Amino acid sequence: MEQDDQIITVVISQVVKPGCEAAYEAWLKDITTVARTYVGHLGTNIIRPQAGVRPEYVIIFRFDGYENLKTWMTSRDREYWLTQSATLIESDPQVQHINGLEAWFSLPGQPLKTPPRYKTALLTWVSVYVLINVLNTFITPLLRGLPPFIISLIITITMVLLLTYVVMPRVSRLLSFWLYPKSRKV
Known part of the structure; x- marks a missing residue:
């Protein structure tokens, strides 16, 4: 470990x-x-x-x-x-x-395996980058007037929930060909 x-x-x-x-x-x-x-x-x-x-x-x-x-x-x-x-x-x-x-990188109905760490890191970074920009664009304006730490709390909770239950399962399935390439038989 x-x-x-x-x-x-x-x-x-x-x-x-x-x-x-x-x-x-x-x-x-x-x-x-x-x-x-x-x-x-x-x-x-x-x-x-x-x-x-x-x-x-x-x-x-x-x-x-x-x-x-x-x-x-x-x-x-x-x-x-x-x-x-x-x-x-x-x-x-x-x-x-x-x-x-x-x-986050497991596919339903298949034995659990994880992709290489560089793929995990890259896909996580891209997903977080896109999601944080979307949330800042659409959610932050609705929270004006609240203290900054409360805004951060709401944004991060929303982001983690979306990543865990919506974004990463779908992105993992969509990019499964890249995350879990089939081994070539020689």
């Missing part, structure tokens, strides 16, 4: 055996409840399978730093719950650790 104090996300994907979905859902509830008790746990998201789009469950754990994540990932609690799920899943889960802005 480059920075120990950086939020880190673990993305786990696994395919559940047909007919085991209800038991797996109960297992998910139990393991996420236990994960919440660990220091540094920031939340868990579950993306359920969608017919014709993605056959696997995706579990996303977020922790406030590598050491707290490591404590969870190497815990006896987690080991116990993983053994409980062994009969419910088709194969070993795929586990990927991501941190920082890398989470």
Whole structure:
């Protein structure tokens, strides 16, 4: 890890055996409840399978730093719950650790992978540049009369929400050919 104090996300994907979905859902509830008790746990998201789009469950754990994540990932609690799920899943889960802005560059329905950092940085810079200019042009005039720090607060909150939920997912899909080029077979 480059920075120990950086939020880190673990993305786990696994395919559940047909007919085991209800038991797996109960297992998910139990393991996420236990994960919440660990220091540094920031939340868990579950993306359920969608017919014709993605056959696997995706579990996303977020922790406030590598050491707290490591404590969870190497815990006896987690080991116990993983053994409980062994009969419910088709194969070993795929586990990927991501941190920082890398989470913005994932494509729905595909295994999580991140592009090279220079592409991540360039695309993030371009998106922030365009969005900050749009927000300053259209939102800042509506906020005249407010203290500058309140204007900055509103603009930055709006920008982060738009980047996370609107801009980056669409830009990542639009430029997926550049971010994730197909490897050439020789």
